Amino acid sequence: MMHRLIRPLTWLALPLALIASQPALAWGEYAHRLTGRIALAQLRPAVRAEVKRLYRAEAALNTPECRLRSIEEASVWPDCVRARYRDRFAFSAPWHYQNISVCGDFDITAKCPDGDCVTVQISRQQAILADRSRPAHERLQAFGFLVHFVGDMHQPLHLGDKADLGGNQVRADYGYKQRMNLHWIWDGDLAERALTEPPAITPQRITPAQARTYTAGPADTAARVALWARDVWEISRTIAYPELQGTPDSCPISADQRRTLPRGMVTADYIAKATPSVRDQVAKAGSRIALLVNEALAPGGRTR
Numbered sequence: 264m265m266h267r268l269i270r271p272l273t274w275l276a277l278p279l280a281l282i283a284s285q286p287a288l289a290w291g292e293y294a295h296r297l298t299g300r301i302a303l304a305q306l307r308p309a310v311r312a313e314v315k316r317l318y319r320a321e322a323a324l325n326t327p328e329c330r331l332r333s334i335e336e337a338s339v340w341p342d343c344v345r346a347r348y349r350d351r352f353a354f355s356a357p358w359h360y361q362n363i364s365v366c367g368d369f370d371i372t373a374k375c376p377d378g379d380c381v382t383v384q385i386s387r388q389q390a391i392l393a394d395r396s397r398p399a400h401e402r403l404q405a406f407g408f409l410v411h412f413v414g415d416m417h418q419p420l421h422l423g424d425k426a427d428l429g430g431n432q433v434r435a436d437y438g439y440k441q442r443m444n445l446h447w448i449w450d451g452d453l454a455e456r457a458l459t460e461p462p463a464i465t466p467q468r469i470t471p472a473q474a475r476t477y478t479a480g481p482a483d484t485a486a487r488v489a490l491w492a493r494d495v496w497e498i499s500r501t502i503a504y505p506e507l508q509g510t511p512d513s514c515p516i517s518a519d520q521r522r523t524l525p526r527g528m529v530t531a532d533y534i535a536k537a538t539p540s541v542r543d544q545v546a547k548a549g550s551r552i553a554l555l556v557n558e559a560l561a562p563g564g565r566t567r
Contacts, residue, residue, distance in 0.1 A: 290418050291451045292339055294458060294545055298414040299338035301549020304466035305474055306334075306557060313560040314406065316399075323400035331407050338414060340407040358384040358408070359415045362424035363492075365500035366514035371489045374424075381416045382492050385409065385555070386484045393559035409559075410552050417548035418454075419540070420446045422492055423499020426515035430499075433516070435507060435527040445507060448529055449537075456534070457541035469546050477550040484555065491551065498540045506533050 290298075306314070314334070321331050329343035330336050341359070344352045361380035363373045375383055391397060391405035415421050420429040427433055430445035437448045458464045480487045505512055507527040513520055 290414055290454050290545070294454045295338040295342075295411065295414050296335045297458060297464065298417075298545055298549040298552060299333075299335040299410060301464075301466045301469060301546065302410065302552035302556065303334045304469075305550060305553035307561075309562050310557050310560045314556070317403045317406060320399035320403045323398070324404060331403060334410060337407040337410040339411065341411040355408070358412060360421040360429060361416075361492075362429060363422050363496055364515060365423045365425060365496065365504060369493050369496055371492060381412050381421065382488050383485075385412050385416065385488050388412065389484055389555050389559050392556070406556070409555060413552045413555065414545075414548045416488070416492060417495055417544040418449060419495050419499035419503050419544070420449050422496045423503060425504060425513070426517070427521060430503065432521050433504075433507070433510065433527060434524065435510075435529055437529045441526075445503065445527065449503060449541075453529065453534065453537060454541050454545075457538040458545060460538075464542055464545060466549070469550065473546070474550040474553070477547045478554040484558075487551075491547070495544065498544070502536055502540060506536055508533065 303311075318332050324331060326340075326344050326348060328347045329340050331340045341352075341355060345355060345359075357379040359381055361374055361382055363370060371382060374380065378384070378387065388405040388409040392402050392409055394402070423429065425433075428446070430449070431447070433445040435443055435445045435448055437443055437452050440452065462468065480490050508530050509525055510527040511520075511524070513524075516524065
């Protein structure tokens with residue numbers, strides 16, 4: 264099923280009608296751009312140069328309202344085109360998430376018909392980016408998708424699910440902000456608070472040793488993604504859902520329960536438990552973007 268999200272607070276200046284009709288930026292624009300800055304700091308010099316060459320193909324994308332001239336812009340480009348060029352990019356809507364149930368064992372193959380889910384698309388977009396026989400604008404588009412989807416996958420409610428669209432149907436209040444939902448809270452307010460409160464996460468705070476730890480694992484991209492996804496899913500299973508105050512621990516949440524489920528409350532204790540996970544996931548996402556892009560654009564890379 265397709266997530267139907269409310270846009271985060273960074274877009275409140277847009278007309279209300281537009282806000283109501285568009286999907287949200289996972290992790291919010293701030294967190295996505297931060298993953299891009301973290302990745303940029305870890306790109307090899309030769310790879311940075313190759314990315315700059317790909318940016319020259321931006322005009323061929325024909326998305327003038329959604330620019331793709333930097334890795335920060337790449338980190339939000341797929342959400343922008345899905346909103347502003349809806350008909351052209353509707354195909355990519357299910358690629359931003361995967362509703363893996365937290366009510367049983369982890370199953371990387373669940374809810375991914377024909378590979379239309381975030382975990383499969385990360386591998387596919389990396390392969391397109393790496394393929395030097397393809398036109399530059401196709402590879403640039405793949406770069407935008409890859410950078411964004413790695414960020415998306417590290418938002419726990421883009422993977423964990425209780426048959427509630429990844430928390431979109433769980434009503435919750437966040438302090439004085441009421442009438443929100445759990446997914447929206449993780450996308451926006453919770454993430455921005457966790458990432459900006461001292462000690463704020465910056466690319467410079469991630470040491471080479473930490474980056475190596477975050478990117479350790481199998482050589483095969485699909486196998487790596489499966490390991491990363493399981494860790495992210497575990498956060499939704501152990502923190503995002505069960506720590507929400509005032510809601511029953513139902514699993515899964517049935518349609519009847521969704522209609523009568525009490526509004527949850529994100530408490531100070533909830534924030535304290537969630538904050539380390541938010542910080543870790545954004546740091547990991549940025550480092551893993553760099554790993555995949557460095558591999559795809561390494562000098563002497565493959566062609567089909």
